[in-house]
Amino acid sequence: LEEITPEESLDYDNSENQLFLEEERRMSHMGFRCLETRRWVICGLIGFLTGLIACLIDIAVEKLAGYKYSAVKQNIEKFTEFGGLSISLILWAVLNSAFVMVGAIAVAFFEPIAAGSGIPQIKCYLNGVKIPRVVRLKTLAIKVFGVICSVAGGLAVGKEGPMIHSGAVVAAGVSQGRSTSLKKDFKIFEYFRRDTEKRDFVSAGAAAGVSAAFGAPVGGVLFSLEEGASFWNQMLTWRIFFASMISTFTLNFFLSIYHGKPGELSSPGLINFGRFDSDVSSYIPFESFIFFSFHFPGGVLGALFNVINYWLTIFRIRYIHRPCLQVMEAMLVAAVTATISFAMIYFSNDCQPLGQDNTEEYSLQLFCADGEYNSMATAFFNTPERSVRSLFHNPPGSYNPLTLGVFTLAYFVLAVWTYGLTVSAGVFIPSLLIGAAWGRLFGILLSTITSSQSIWADPGKYALIGAAAQLVTHACHLCFVLLEHEAHVCGLYDVHIKLQSVPFLHWEAPPTSHWLTAREVMSSPVTCFNRVEKVGRIVDVLSNTSTNHNGFPVVPGKICGLILRSQLIVLLKHKVFVERASSRLSHRKLQLKDFRDAYPRFPPIQSIHVSQDERECMMDLTEFMNPTPYTVPQETSLPRVFKLFRALGLRHLVVVDNENRVVGLVTRKDLARYHLGKDGLEELHLAQT
Amino acid sequence: LEEITPEESLDYDNSENQLFLEEERRMSHMGFRCLETRRWVICGLIGFLTGLIACLIDIAVEKLAGYKYSAVKQNIEKFTEFGGLSISLILWAVLNSAFVMVGAIAVAFFEPIAAGSGIPQIKCYLNGVKIPRVVRLKTLAIKVFGVICSVAGGLAVGKEGPMIHSGAVVAAGVSQGRSTSLKKDFKIFEYFRRDTEKRDFVSAGAAAGVSAAFGAPVGGVLFSLEEGASFWNQMLTWRIFFASMISTFTLNFFLSIYHGKPGELSSPGLINFGRFDSDVSSYIPFESFIFFSFHFPGGVLGALFNVINYWLTIFRIRYIHRPCLQVMEAMLVAAVTATISFAMIYFSNDCQPLGQDNTEEYSLQLFCADGEYNSMATAFFNTPERSVRSLFHNPPGSYNPLTLGVFTLAYFVLAVWTYGLTVSAGVFIPSLLIGAAWGRLFGILLSTITSSQSIWADPGKYALIGAAAQLVTHACHLCFVLLEHEAHVCGLYDVHIKLQSVPFLHWEAPPTSHWLTAREVMSSPVTCFNRVEKVGRIVDVLSNTSTNHNGFPVVPGKICGLILRSQLIVLLKHKVFVERASSRLSHRKLQLKDFRDAYPRFPPIQSIHVSQDERECMMDLTEFMNPTPYTVPQETSLPRVFKLFRALGLRHLVVVDNENRVVGLVTRKDLARYHLGKDGLEELHLAQT
The missing domain is CATH 3.10.580.10 (CBS-domain)
Structure with missing residues (x-):
């Protein structure tokens, strides 16, 4: 994120000089229709390519994380009996560090702008601040490669944020009909080669990215509106929506095929938290009260996150500015993440019986009795998305309060430390995971106090409320999850933007x-x-x-x-x-x-x-x-x-x-x-x- | 709708004269905070009052329609045995006409601006065209009274559209802290007495109206954005969302109490189509194709609606401009509606067995055998909302194709004729109903042709798709139903705006x-x-x-x-x-x-x-x-x-x-x-x- 170093502003006001006016006046009604059609085609292409990229990231992460966890699991199982689990820890830490190292090297040495989620950069771009190299093909390649490495490397990061940046790069490339990096000019879409037009497509690309990440086309449109509403118009909104639909459909289509269920279209976005039964959406009034009261701890944690990360960022800017140091820090974090996770699992004695329906993919028996699994491992020995899903859906009693409390604390520290590393990664999922953990904890405590099992039966519901509150959010509509996520995490982004002294224009003058x-x-x-x-x-x-x-x-x-x-x-x-x-x-x-x-x-x-x-x-x-x-x-x-x-x-x-x-x-x-x-x-x- | 006769434009650019600048410069940071707080309070009030109004409309309509249908039903049951059903018809027609007469008189003689849904007028207001008396208290009173009469009078109209206008009036009143009509000045909120500020509140009011009507706060925000996005800013959006949330919550709260289920909060909006099982949202690819192909007949019917209504409007402007003629036309339509409905039910021999779970509230046995009911009556002998719900949810076999075909045709004619009458009413529900009817018809035909009962089993699904297509819509997200409804019905509104030669500014110059x-x-x-x-x-x-x-x-x-x-x-x-x-x-x-x-x-x-x-x-x-x-x-x-x-x-x-x-x-x-x-x-x- 250090790389928001603006050189110039973008010009979203057309220079209406004589050449331009002559061209416009020469153009027939038919000509304008043609242009409009081309805009739709481009938006379709943007959506399609963005969806493909999301698909690639998803599959790659799943494969790599699968290999990693299988290897570690085998190793752990092997050494649980004979002792010598420290070897397993070292294996895990080395695997993590190796993945992260490759990703961090790519980012730090080849394209530092690809660090982080890229959302601040895209915010700036849409606001009119030109940050060099932000929408280049090389940035896209490093970004995608980097996010695969960071997630597979077990860092406390999500793969969703970078999709927004990826979509924007795709849009900037496709809409210009050429790639300067590849020295290839298709001689098409030449009319769109100016800031005003390019900006519209970049909005569409960012929306397509959001849509692919969260399976929420409406959320994508809202994201783009929020960032660029002063230039909004109706046709543009429809095009943005179109790009978003195509993007989520493409992802869904290919992922369904990959999962061997072609035609079922059950993977609309990169995150999939499973289906909630209808109970969740019908809160009784007292629960509404709980819901709102949840915003307080969510806000406190969020503010704490921002403050700590602010100082950390200043520290990084001052002392860790050489690429090799950055790579080493990332590797250190990866190793520490593995170590903390391992320690948590090792010292936890929270054994749960293995159920038929909720068999964890990498459930660890460790020191539990046969037919039981270590519950801490479902939280730590997993990609963050899966952990969130477990917290939402596992039946009451799957976690004990201590596990959750320790997990919240440990993961919070890891997430704060991780955000701002020179790796390509998003911060959405970690926030959600922290919220889900303390939400579920709170739900369990509440059920213990009131002991009226009928109402407070499902702590997964509180996990959802907690996750929502952590994002200052209304949970059911994902579009609003996203909008609010923005509003909240934005504090974080704004911190980074402010540190960079970027001339970002807010909505109104003070x-x-x-x-x-x-x-x-x-x-x-x-x-x-x-x-x-x-x-x-x-x-x-x-x-x-x-x-x-x-x-x-x-x-x-x-x-x-x-x-x-x-x-x-x-x-x-x-x-x-x-x-x-x-x-x-x-x-x-x-x-x-x-x-x-x-x-x-x-x-x-x-x-x-x-x-x-x-x-x-x-x-x-x-x-x-x-x-x-x-x-x-x-x-x-x-x-x-x-x-x-x-x-x-x-x-x-x-x-x-x-x-x-x-x-x-x-x-x-x-x-x-x-x-x-x-x-x-x-x-x-x-x-x- | 004839009443869009603009006198002036609104001024959304502050006149920054010396007085204004002096005031602004005198104001402290604290003062601005205070203003901001007041804005939030006002938005909360707007939401609350709009929700109450929606609640009032809903209960009044339900009561009145209940009395009417009970009376007619008793009468029909009485005369079915002895013959002389023409007396029932007359009773029905007279009751309809009486309700509509009262409503039409109020509108035609006391406040003609309250005719129609009011959406074109609010569109114009937000666009900057000042239409006299559009946001006055009297308009609100007539509007609410009128819509209760029209819906209770059995016209092919909905009660949702007028909510948007109602919310806007509430907003204009509350934000100014006074009512000129009532000669009451509370001496508060004086700072907001200018077009710029008032407009922001009117957006919030319109959004609260949408939210109360459809139970969709996000839809409300999108509606306001669409109409006034060029002035959008982030805080305003949050306030609009706040007003929308409060509005739907208020309605939900009081309706739940009214329905005797306090605390359940199961009535988020005026329309409630019931819950669909999850099947509906997971289309298989071929069904996606069907879904898109449904847009064609939807578009054709919509265009036909617009063209016929265009000529009808011109006819009305030319010949039916005196209030008493307008009232008589409205009464005529009400009587004809009753007659057509009666004839349909009378000549239909589509008898269905009475089920336990889907007992219609006013199911008519008529000439059916005992234990059976007349299926045409579920479509006609009901408020339009209930008819839509029946079409969505009644199990396969509840309707035969002929019933649905005739119903679609008849209801289409009635809806076209009704739209533009001098009564207060919305056009959203009739469109939905027509779509649901031909959608279900299509579903039944498809299932007959393919005869693969497993996939095509639920014609209710096709009803939903048809309704969606009729509104050129994506069904699951109601916010988009609404946005698209706008885009489609807008053709209709634009026709009316154009006929009135209103200086409406579109998004961009040609x-x-x-x-x-x-x-x-x-x-x-x-x-x-x-x-x-x-x-x-x-x-x-x-x-x-x-x-x-x-x-x-x-x-x-x-x-x-x-x-x-x-x-x-x-x-x-x-x-x-x-x-x-x-x-x-x-x-x-x-x-x-x-x-x-x-x-x-x-x-x-x-x-x-x-x-x-x-x-x-x-x-x-x-x-x-x-x-x-x-x-x-x-x-x-x-x-x-x-x-x-x-x-x-x-x-x-x-x-x-x-x-x-x-x-x-x-x-x-x-x-x-x-x-x-x-x-x-x-x-x-x-x-x-």
């Missing part, structure tokens, strides 16, 4: 910021260009690394347009100079296509050679600048500027005086640096964008 | 409108005022009924502000004239409170007396105008203007030239008149706003 005006928040003086500008000056300004501006108002006195660095770079690359055009009649007119081809990796100014002669030439910007940039007067209040900026997804907002002369430029970082602190408005120091 | 610029779409010349303007001129301009402008740029040469008609009226009323202020030192400074007190029913200009002397005075607008209105250059393309207008919920957008001089004003109707027709862009004629 309420007490009305006394600030555009004049105070804007950057000035602004570097402006003339409509017809000398090439030398443009090159000099672009090369000036101390300012590194990305947008330039165009002015003969009054504001008459806005041109972007990326556009100027393309113009310089194609040498669209006035003298040249007049001397060579055959000079090809620059087209929108040239800008699209360069998108999104515009070359740096240093790579463009401009001769001394050319420096004396002039460049006519009229055709390429956006002739109608949004402007505000200097007296506009910060909330008003903020609203305009956020609602339209702007990157640059020109501040003008009464005479329409440029006096300043508002960018993302100018707005994002005001936060509401304890003592009112605070100004933050942010990374340059 | 795609082929890039060749239009602000210069072409704006209204000009614009009436401007000076910063210090003569009172006489202001009065003259405001009194000019031929222009009837609502926003005026303030200009000494260049644009320096925008002032609204409502603000000028308040200034005139309080006689804030420059000469006066200097002569009388004690003259009270006008405060924001004075504007809030006048909101939203500002007096007309005619009611304000200005003497000849006063006409010569001057008025200083500086403090009251919005000093930073949004402006665009003349060359801005229509889609760009549209995006700005829609995203910020503007009412006036000033078009300026290069020198910042006012050249035109873009209002809602300037943008709404461009539509995409068959041959490209079309210009519509719209009602003046």
Whole structure:
């Protein structure tokens, strides 16, 4: 998560220059229909590929974890009789560390941006903060490989979070019809090569990811809405829903085939908590009360998680920033996880009779009598998803309170330590598992106190309530589980985003910021260009690394347009100079296509050679600048500027005086640096964008 | 539905004048917290009251319909033996007509805006079109009374649609802390007396209504999002969800008590289709195919519904515009409904044995043998909700195909005729019922053809699929049922909105409108005022009924502000004239409170007396105008203007030239008149706003 180092902002406001308008005006009604159809096709493809990836992750994790647990189980069984279980422990720890090492090496050395769940990065992307390499093919490959290793390596992580990032990368790739990494351009979907369009598809991809992870298309749509609602429109929502449906259907279809039940379609998402009988959804009023009271411990644990993890992250940023150290920490955590688990199982004497219906897949007998199994092992000797399922569904009496209490504590410590490691992993499942454990514990205690077995009979219900509360959530609708999960874990993500000083724009300006005006928040003086500008000056300004501006108002006195660095770079690359055009009649007119081809990796100014002669030439910007940039007067209040900026997804907002002369430029970082602190408005120091 | 006659637009952009800014700057951090708390309290109240209203409607309908059906049933049973069933028919028809008459009189004579479901009106309100009297207390009373009468009167309508309107009215009332109709001002929540804030609460109210109607809080949130997403933010969404939860909980709580099962909380919404066994949600692939193929007949029937109803509406606007005619038409439909139902039951010879578990509440034996009941009667001799439930849940063989076919046809005709009557009623349930009927029919036919009883055993499943398809829907998640219902029925609403020439702004400008610029779409010349303007001129301009402008740029040469008609009226009323202020030192400074007190029913200009002397005075607008209105250059393309207008919920957008001089004003109707027709862009004629 250290890798949220923004370089630039994204531009969700189209540059409506002459080239663009000409193209749009040339396009027929039929042409727009065609585009719309293509958008649907792309969303279908995004859903399909995202579903396939989820399927791949699921199967790989299941296979690898299966091998691992079988090996360890055999070993344990072998040594239980003769003594020497420490060898089993070492085997387990080594296996864990080996898996995690491979994953951590891939992430730390090859693509650090693939660390964590990727949700903060996608949040930032949809918000308009460009984080380098976040939607590249290589990132996807490392991410998928990494998450398989971390889950198979037994870390306290889930495989669901990374699906959101994976879906987003798939979307960014498919919608552009090419891969720059693979140097392959299919020459399709060229119209969609700009931030505005790409962003819509990335929302769809993220939604498809959520949908594949949780089997909840509606949840996917809600996730995307929450992150990008200011640009919402109806058709886009339907496309996002379509992508989500296709994604969960694809996963379901292939997983069902893999499980040998083709046609049954019983695996809609990566998590599957099994079916609850209807009792769970019909709480009696007193239980509603319990339900709400559960939010208190859930909140306390969550806050504790955030605080500890905050300090841990600061520690990591300060001391563990070299890749090899990061890999070693991950391996250490993996080994410790195995050790703690082993110790828990070893010292637990919670033996339960083996039932017919709830036979655990890797049930360990250990020191229990024949026909019994060690109940602690169902919690620890398992992938986290399976543990959650056991906590939800195993019949009353499957766990004793001490087991659950110790488990909650141990798993909490492990989860806090694990989150933020340089591995690809999600934090959703660990939260759920902790909640399920203390929820079930609470249910058992309650049943002991009240001893009215009829109502309090099923502690699995309390496990569910606890898991829900841990995510500040309403349990039945998974879409809301997710939405709320966001709201809660978001505290966590926000911590990480804040630590990185990312210029993340929230929904509204801080309420007490009305006394600030555009004049105070804007950057000035602004570097402006003339409509017809000398090439030398443009090159000099672009090369000036101390300012590194990305947008330039165009002015003969009054504001008459806005041109972007990326556009100027393309113009310089194609040498669209006035003298040249007049001397060579055959000079090809620059087209929108040239800008699209360069998108999104515009070359740096240093790579463009401009001769001394050319420096004396002039460049006519009229055709390429956006002739109608949004402007505000200097007296506009910060909330008003903020609203305009956020609602339209702007990157640059020109501040003008009464005479329409440029006096300043508002960018993302100018707005994002005001936060509401304890003592009112605070100004933050942010990374340059 | 004829009553969508907009007078004005709403202003979802705050007028940030000096008074407003001073107030905001004076307010402490604590003050904003306080406001936020109040918003939550209001949302809770909205949810609670909306739930109570839903409860009232439900109980009243059940009681009245119960009395009616009991009476008719007794009568039928009496005359079945002796002959003379025509008396039963007359009794039934008269009872129906009587109920409907009372409801129709209330609507037609006292508050015509309460006709229909009210969903188009709320859509318009959230979109920014102000329809007079739409959120008044009187409207609510008539609406609730009307819907009870229409449903009890046996019309082919549902009681769910009107809940959305009811919730919105409750929200508008509660959030303002006063009722102008009752002349009662609680002097609370004064801060929320402006369009922006009121609108947020109305969204919450509409959501609470949806939630109470369908028992789906998530559906409520989605409905509100869909209608007003351009102003969405996270806290607002949570408040909306809170209102929805409280609403469905309140309804559930009180209905459960009413049904004698306090604490069971088994009535989350007005509709309750019973519980489906899990089979329904696990389709096998071939059934998925069936599911999708069902959308075709659903779409055809829906389109047919829209076309017929379109012509019917035009006929009604032309010939049935007098209230007494409207009441008579409603009574006629009620009588015809009874007659058709009776005829169906009478001529049907579909006798089914009375089961133990599925005893119909008003099962009619009629000419069936003892121990049997007439199956047609379960479809017709019932409230539509119950009929839907029977179609979903009655065991295979409860209906024969002919019954269902005839029922579908008859009910379709009745529903088409009923929609648009001057009664308060919803169209959701009739659509569902038609879908359920042909779905079940289709299921039976399919099972006859394939004769593989194992898979096709449950025609109730097909009823569900049909109902879903009729609403172009995915059945399991009710939130999506609702969202899609919107998308489909919306065609219907859009027809009505279009017929009324309402300046409704869609999500985006038509795609082929890039060749239009602000210069072409704006209204000009614009009436401007000076910063210090003569009172006489202001009065003259405001009194000019031929222009009837609502926003005026303030200009000494260049644009320096925008002032609204409502603000000028308040200034005139309080006689804030420059000469006066200097002569009388004690003259009270006008405060924001004075504007809030006048909101939203500002007096007309005619009611304000200005003497000849006063006409010569001057008025200083500086403090009251919005000093930073949004402006665009003349060359801005229509889609760009549209995006700005829609995203910020503007009412006036000033078009300026290069020198910042006012050249035109873009209002809602300037943008709404461009539509995409068959041959490209079309210009519509719209009602003046």
